[in-house]
Amino acid sequence: MPDVTKHGADPEVTRTILQYLYARPSAAETIRRALEYQAQGHEGFRWQHVRVMPKALTQLVLDGLIDRLDTPGAWYSVTNPLEAMEAVSRFFNEQADIRRERGHIGSSQLPPLPVGVPATLFDSVLGYADVKRQLFLALGTPTPTHVLIHGKPGTGKTLFMEAIGKLPGALFRHADTVTKSGLRRVVTQDRPRYLILDELDKMSLEQDTILLELMDGIVSAMNYNESYSEAIDMRVFAAANDIRHLRPELRSRFLKIPIRDYSPEEFIAIATSYLVKNGVDARIAELVAEGVSHKSRDLRDAIRIAKMARTEEDADFLVRTLGQEAQV
Ligand SMILES: Nc1ncnc2c1ncn2[C@@H]1O[C@H](COP(=O)(O)OP(=O)(O)OP(=O)(O)O)[C@@H](O)[C@H]1O
Numbered sequence: 441m442p443d444v445t446k447h448g449a450d451p452e453v454t455r456t457i458l459q460y461l462y463a464r465p466s467a468a469e470t471i472r473r474a475l476e477y478q479a480q481g482h483e484g485f486r487w488q489h490v491r492v493m494p495k496a497l498t499q500l501v502l503d504g505l506i507d508r509l510d511t512p513g514a515w516y517s518v519t520n521p522l523e524a525m526e527a528v529s530r531f532f533n534e535q536a537d538i539r540r541e542r543g544h545i546g547s548s549q550l551p552p553l554p555v556g557v558p559a560t561l562f563d564s565v566l567g568y569a570d571v572k573r574q575l576f577l578a579l580g581t582p583t584p585t586h587v588l589i590h591g592k593p594g595t596g597k598t599l600f601m602e603a604i605g606k607l608p609g610a611l612f613r614h615a616d617t618v619t620k621s622g623l624r625r626v627v628t629q630d631r632p633r634y635l636i637l638d639e640l641d642k643m644s645l646e647q648d649t650i651l652l653e654l655m656d657g658i659v660s661a662m663n664y665n666e667s668y669s670e671a672i673d674m675r676v677f678a679a680a681n682d683i684r685h686l687r688p689e690l691r692s693r694f695l696k697i698p699i700r701d702y703s704p705e706e707f708i709a710i711a712t713s714y715l716v717k718n719g720v721d722a723r724i725a726e727l728v729a730e731g732v733s734h735k736s737r738d739l740r741d742a743i744r745i746a747k748m749a750r751t752e753e754d755a756d757f758l759v760r761t762l763g764q765e766a767q768v
């Protein structure tokens with residue numbers, strides 16, 4: 441019989457939270473304050489109690505660290521308090537150890553994040569905590585891990601690529617504009633640390649062979665009629681809708697991350713937050729997000745409708761007619 445009286449923290453959940461804190465160290469202090477406040481006998485907390493902006497709490501809800509309580513006003517509670525407590529305490533202990541070893545105080549930069557990669561790198565992308573975690577881990581490997589994100593249109597893939605494109609030493613290209621010789625030249629001359637290829641499925645088959653070589657860490661070139669090759673240290677990050685038509689040998693060189701569909705609840709949270717952040721009236725934003733969540737669940741549809749609607753009735757009408765073109 442399972443022992444229900446000795447209910448300890450689930451180590452797997454603790455580990456997941458800990459990994460999250462490595463990627464977003466600022467969340468550790470928020471969770472610590474929230475737990476402290478709840479430990480005083482409160483069922484939940486508000487943003488004032490943890491001293492962060494409400495937006496940061498929305499992000500933590502989306503990432504599954506805290507829940508929004510079903511009470512009037514914006515009250516929250518820590519989702520897995522036992523595990524969170526364990527993770528936060530280990531996090532701060534490890535941080536103290538690292539500082540001691542380094543012999544200085546004050547740095548909050550933790551080892552799992554590679555040099556030059558800020559914890560806020562993917563903050564422009566809402567949700568997708570597991571994709572972010574995989575990307576951070578891939579960015580931190582000692583030898584290159586190449587990553588290919590794939591999924592339906594309008595799911596934030598380009599947003600992920602643009603975020604990586606902001607890292608020092610990154611080179612961003614639309615794959616359909618890339619040529620073999622152009623890529624060889626730029627890699628030889630500029631030595632990018634990250635090569636970002638959006639829409640990899642649009643790259644022509646004649647051009648993609650160079651990638652195999654680059655991904656294996658080699659670039660070859662001609663010099664005074666003599667060919668030579670050099671070792672390079674470059675990571676490729678790519679995005680695509682459909683990866684079935686890529687060469688198998690190209691596909692196999694990537695860590696493939698599928699972007700799964702949003703649940704209706706996730707879609708509503710993400711679309712509402714996106715629209716409000718972009719100046720759409722909150723009531724219209726909610727109406728559109730809710731309506732589109734029952735239909736295409738494509739953020740671009742929500743953005744388009746919000747752009748067109750001048751009143752709540754317009755929004756309602758546009759949501760109702762959404763998708764009718766498919767039945768023509
Ligand atoms: N998770 C998200 N967080 C914030 N914005 C998002 C998210 N997903 C999509 N968007 C927004 O929706 C629009 C479309 O996103 P994006 O261009 O990244 O999609 P995509 O997956 O690259 O689509 P495609 O496959 O058609 O290229 C953009 O305006 C983007 O800012």
Ligand SMILES: [Mg+2]
Pocket residue numbers: 597598599638639
């Ligand atoms: Mg795109």
